[in-house]
Amino acid sequence: MLQDLDALSLRIRQAVQLARDLQSERAALRTRIQQLEQECQSLKDQQLRDSQEAARLAERLACHDQELQAARAESGQRQAALESDLRDHQIRSDSLQRRLVQTESERDRLREAATGAQQQIELILERLPGAQA
Structure with missing residues (x-):
C-alpha cells in the first residue's frame, strides 16, 4: 500500500508539474497573443x-492634373493669340512692303519726270x- x-x-x-508547465506555457502564449494583437x-x-x-497624394495628383490641364489650355489660347497676332503682323508687313515697293517705283518715276522736266x-x-552761251 x-x-x-x-x-x-x-x-x-x-x-x-505538468499543470504548472501548462500554466507557464499558457501565460507565455497569452503574452505572445498580446504582442501579436x-x-x-x-x-x-x-x-x-x-x-x-x-488619399492625400491622389488628391494632390488630381489637383496637379487640373492645374496642368488649365495651364495647357491657357498655353494653347496664348499660342493661338500669338499665332493670330503673327498672321496680322505678317499681313501688315506684306502690305507695307508692297506700299514701299509702289512708293519707291513712284519716286523713281517722279525722279525721272523731274530730271526730264529740268532738262527741258x-x-x-x-x-x-x-541766255548766256
Whole structure:
C-alpha cells in the first residue's frame, strides 16, 4: 500500500508539474497573443496612415492634373493669340512692303519726270534771248 501511495504521490507531483508547465506555457502564449494583437493593431494603424497618405497624394495628383490641364489650355489660347497676332503682323508687313515697293517705283518715276522736266527747262532757258552761251 505504501508503494501505491508513493506511486500516487509521484503521479500527483507529475500532474502538478505538468499543470504548472501548462500554466507557464499558457501565460507565455497569452503574452505572445498580446504582442501579436499589439503588432496587428500597429499594422492596422500603419495601414490607415498609409491609406490616408495615399488619399492625400491622389488628391494632390488630381489637383496637379487640373492645374496642368488649365495651364495647357491657357498655353494653347496664348499660342493661338500669338499665332493670330503673327498672321496680322505678317499681313501688315506684306502690305507695307508692297506700299514701299509702289512708293519707291513712284519716286523713281517722279525722279525721272523731274530730271526730264529740268532738262527741258534748261533747253528752253538756253534758247531764250539773252541766255548766256
